Amino acid sequence: MEFFDYFINVPENIVIVSPEFKILAATDTYLKTTLKTREEILGKVFLKEVYQNPETSFEENPVTVSIQNAIATKKVDYLDVLRYDLERSEADGGGFETRYWEASHTPVLDQDGNVRFVIQNTHDVTERELAKKAMKASEGKFKFLTDAVPQLIHTNEPDGTCTYVNQRWLEYTGLKFDDLMGVKWLDTIHPEDVSQLKNLREKAISDKEEFQLEVRIKDKNGNYRWHLLKNVPMRDENQEVVMRVGSVTDIHNTKIMVQEMLESNEQLSALSDQLQDAYQTAEDQRATMEHLIMQAPALFATLTGPEHVFTLVNTHYQNLFPKRELQGKPVREALPEVVEQGFIQILDNVYNTGAPFVAEEIGVALDKDNSGRLVDTYFNIIYQPLYEHGKVGGIIVFGYEVTDKVKLRQELESLKANQ
Known part of the structure; x- marks a missing residue:
């Protein structure tokens, strides 16, 4: 008993x-x-x-x-x-x-x-x-999200070892998942860009900071295209790096266009210095270029100095704000609604580091009619540093509005989700 x-x-x-x-x-x-x-x-x-x-x-x-x-x-x-x-x-x-x-x-x-x-x-x-099932579901959602974005997304261990790439990486390179793990993904980088990337990457890992760099990446056909590679550390509550997340954005077309514009400007400047007797011709060419820029069906502006003062605003850019005067004003004063949205920090970073900023379908709430009513607007845009005597003296703003395209896609996605 x-x-x-x-x-x-x-x-x-x-x-x-x-x-x-x-x-x-x-x-x-x-x-x-x-x-x-x-x-x-x-x-x-x-x-x-x-x-x-x-x-x-x-x-x-x-x-x-x-x-x-x-x-x-x-x-x-x-x-x-x-x-x-x-x-x-x-x-x-x-x-x-x-x-x-x-x-x-x-x-x-x-x-x-x-x-x-x-x-x-x-x-x-x-x-x-249940925890295992929840984790599996979470991993599935993460994969879906990373596969849905247009960028090449990857994750790394704190030491930089690659642990995951999204479907975009596989489609772009034509490689298998395992072919990009560890440090194998570095084999897709153009040989002339590898050394700079490795040095910047090793320093960022040592300092536990983010880094970004323009590099050329080989596609499945063996062609190299320019991309903006950005890598950001994820920290725990003790500020220790637990993983790193990287995004790679295709900037090839914009890069080539900007390079051609800068090369054209440099050639015109050199010609003006060497041929004094051709000054008037060069001035006419400059005026023609400015006229083309002013009438171009794209957004174009130049910002000067650390306060980012508008020194040139083309017609397409000005038409975004028909009731405001932008010329001669700092961005902070001319467009106060963008301050809280982080664009001043982005401009400061381009001006202070010389690293260009490229974004596709970036959203910004604008007070277009100066009434206090903000309207969600989307752009493909690049902020390119403008050098003077070897130092950054300003920023070239170039881009175009893609609001209709983005909203149409959002409506299509909403319709698919409700089917």
């Missing part, structure tokens, strides 16, 4: 069954978990008269199979994780509660080596299994 008292008070989900599957004993914890009483289960056939699974037969029940294995082999048999929902009491609202279990079936032998009974010890692993 004393041993029985010890047994029923063991804080485990334990039930003892005979080789004929009749229930011989159970702990109080087991009865509490299954919402049964001893009178309801003792002497009953396990999994047939009580605890039967309506979705499968007694013979095919994985618990039945495991117990039979334990009896046949006379060794402990371990059951894989099994979902078995528990019935709630009426006081708890009734119905069933999702539960996941791990179980072991231990045969106990008599003096002749025959199985006297089998001990089932069950452990509730619901929290662990």
